[in-house]
Amino acid sequence: MLKSDLKNFDHIVIGLTVGLIVPVVIMHFILEYYSNFSLMYLIKNPMFSPVLDNLKGALFANLGIFFLFYWLRKDKSSRGVVFATFIYGAVYMYYKFFM
Numbered sequence: 121m122l123k124s125d126l127k128n129f130d131h132i133v134i135g136l137t138v139g140l141i142v143p144v145v146i147m148h149f150i151l152e153y154y155s156n157f158s159l160m161y162l163i164k165n166p167m168f169s170p171v172l173d174n175l176k177g178a179l180f181a182n183l184g185i186f187f188l189f190y191w192l193r194k195d196k197s198s199r200g201v202v203f204a205t206f207i208y209g210a211v212y213m214y215y216k217f218f219m
Contacts (some may be wrong), residue, residue, distance in 0.1 A: 128194070135189060135200020139182050143208065146178040180210055 189198035
């Protein structure tokens with residue numbers, strides 16, 4: 121890991137961190153302002169899939185972040201955002217089929 125990559129915001133860890141945190145923040149705001157549920161309720165009751173199905177749209181924020189990093193030529197960071205999206209996809213598939 122090069123310090124110059126971290127200073128230039130061009131590292132996979134930066135993209136992974138941003139890609140994991142931003143959808144959770146967006147889901148929190150959607151739940152707080154447009155429904156009577158909280159994020160902790162959704163975490164404790166993962167089988168409540170109608171809310172979970174509607175909130176997959178929060179992952180579209182990763183698409184915007186990916187294109188922002190790509191436009192700024194931060195290719196390693198954009199790879200981290202794609203990896204974070206794959207992690208969210210794996211967690212969603214696990215909840216959908218095994219819980």
